[in-house]
Amino acid sequence: MRVEQLGEGTPTVAVVAGIHGDEPGGVSAVERLIEASPPVERPVLLIVVNERALEASVRYVDTDLNRAFPGDPTQDAHESRLAHDLAERLEGCTVLSLHSTQSHPEPFMVVDQVDPLVERLAARLPVESVVDTSDFIQGRLFAAVRTIEVECGLQGSDAAAAAALRLTLAYLRAMDVLAPDVATELAEEFGVGPLDDPDRTETPVYRLAEQIPKIPDEDYKVLVDNFEHVREGERFATGPTGDVIASESFYPVLLSADGYESMLGYAAQRQRIVSSPIRE
Ligand SMILES: [Zn+2]
Structure with a gap:
């Protein structure tokens, strides 16, 4: 260190x-x-x-x-x-x-x-x-x-x-x-x-709600962009068992095929907006 x-x-x-x-x-x-x-x-x-x-x-x-x-x-x-x-x-x-x-x-x-x-x-x-x-x-x-x-x-x-x-x-x-x-x-x-x-002028706040699991050492492909809304029923990834479908709507955060061992990333909800004051 x-x-x-x-x-x-x-x-x-x-x-x-x-x-x-x-x-x-x-x-x-x-x-x-x-x-x-x-x-x-x-x-x-x-x-x-x-x-x-x-x-x-x-x-x-x-x-x-x-x-x-x-x-x-x-x-x-x-x-x-x-x-x-x-x-x-x-x-x-x-x-x-x-x-x-x-x-x-x-x-x-x-x-x-x-x-x-x-x-x-x-x-x-x-x-x-x-x-x-x-x-x-x-x-x-x-x-x-x-x-x-x-x-x-x-x-x-x-x-x-x-x-x-x-x-x-x-x-x-x-x-x-x-x-x-x-x-x-x-x-x-x-x-x-x-x-x-x-x-x-404004910054959205997303709160992480749950981890999206994956099976370690299997191939996945993520089909959506982070912070872009995923609708209920939408296919957002594919994996060893086929399509991964959203059971409810969410915003993906830190979602990637290989970023983590046993999860794809997080499902988040958009909570609020922080507005920027006039910069000094
Ligand atoms: Zn790090």
Whole structure:
């Protein structure tokens, strides 16, 4: 685990990348920020977490780190000990955790509650939607420390790496770590485009309702796009036993043929809209 701090004092803000070793985009964003070492208004922790898994380009070495919190220092599993160490380092921090998916190219935010902080960040981060995962937080970083996860795009893509940088800069600006002009200059320097999208005035919130199971090691094909409404009775995937039909209407989230071992992804309901205030 690589832990760096910008600024003096005890940090209450952190950015974490590389919880999963096969998601390099967030890691390159954090490394570039460490290298640039910009002036900060308040201290921030920048952490690259699972270096062993990153080196091997695998999701995890022994067990999924984002199912291992709060962790246990006496366990043999690498990720159990790592979860414990990371939770300890992050105590008292509000954390942005950078991830990427096999299911959706556009950035979205994953949260365990929709409160004023999340509404503020939803309005100020370049994300197209917010996913409320509050029924499914067991073992995840959410369970250990106040966390905002962002899915930056497709695993291993340049677009996900650029989005990770843009999201990190927008987060650090929203949390008053980076002065607005410093964040804007860095975005230009890194070539990741503007931090604001003036055309986006509202952000939908989807709440994950249930997991859509699959049989491990069988071939599936997903036939619909994430966040696009699936009607009751609609065929949304094919698998070893034929068509997979929606028993009720839902919005697919994190749906992909190969993203998970024993599920295709989640069925969500669209809950509400967070509107963006006029940007300052
Ligand atoms: Zn991940």
